[in-house]
Amino acid sequence: MIKTTQEIEQYLYPLSKMLNLENEPKWVILRFMINISLSLEKEFKDIDVPNYDGKEYRLVQITGEGKESEDYTKLFWDMIEVFDNITITSKKKLEENLQRHIVRGYLILKTSLKSDSNIFEFIGQDF
Numbered sequence: 358m359i360k361t362t363q364e365i366e367q368y369l370y371p372l373s374k375m376l377n378l379e380n381e382p383k384w385v386i387l388r389f390m391i392n393i394s395l396s397l398e399k400e401f402k403d404i405d406v407p408n409y410d411g412k413e414y415r416l417v418q419i420t421g422e423g424k425e426s427e428d429y430t431k432l433f434w435d436m437i438e439v440f441d442n443i444t445i446t447s448k449k450k451l452e453e454n455l456q457r458h459i460v461r462g463y464l465i466l467k468t469s470l471k472s473d474s475n476i477f478e479f480i481g482q483d484f
Contacts, residue, residue, distance in 0.1 A: 358415065358452060359413065359452050360409035360412070360413050366411040368467065369383050372476075384414060384418045390459045390462030391419075395436050416448065419433075419455055420455070437455070
């Protein structure tokens with residue numbers, strides 16, 4: 358299981374509005390957070406989350422595990438191994454790292470954007 362915090366859950370809708378994706382499922386926004394985390398080499402090494410008190414998601418929701426052409430599990434697995442320079446040895450470790458990158462993506466977005474920010478300008482500047 359991949360867990361979130363209440364803070365992250367509360368941020369999903371405002372972020373989906375910024376992206377014009379209000380009608381999309383939450384996992385789309387969580388994937389966006391993971392991809393933001395894996396795209397920026399900002400320092401956020403020690404992510405301390407005292408309580409994952411939000412929701413729980415399965416790999417099938419976050420990576421599409423088992424959904425044939427929509428299964429991005431191996432892609433996320435490989436990206437995290439390269440980005441973090443680690444070897445992931447189990448699905449449990451993959452889930453823990455996806456969880457960490459969701460938090461990291463959230464922190465990057467939360468500290469980089471204001472409620473009236475243009476997220477597309479942010480993406481254009483940092484990518």
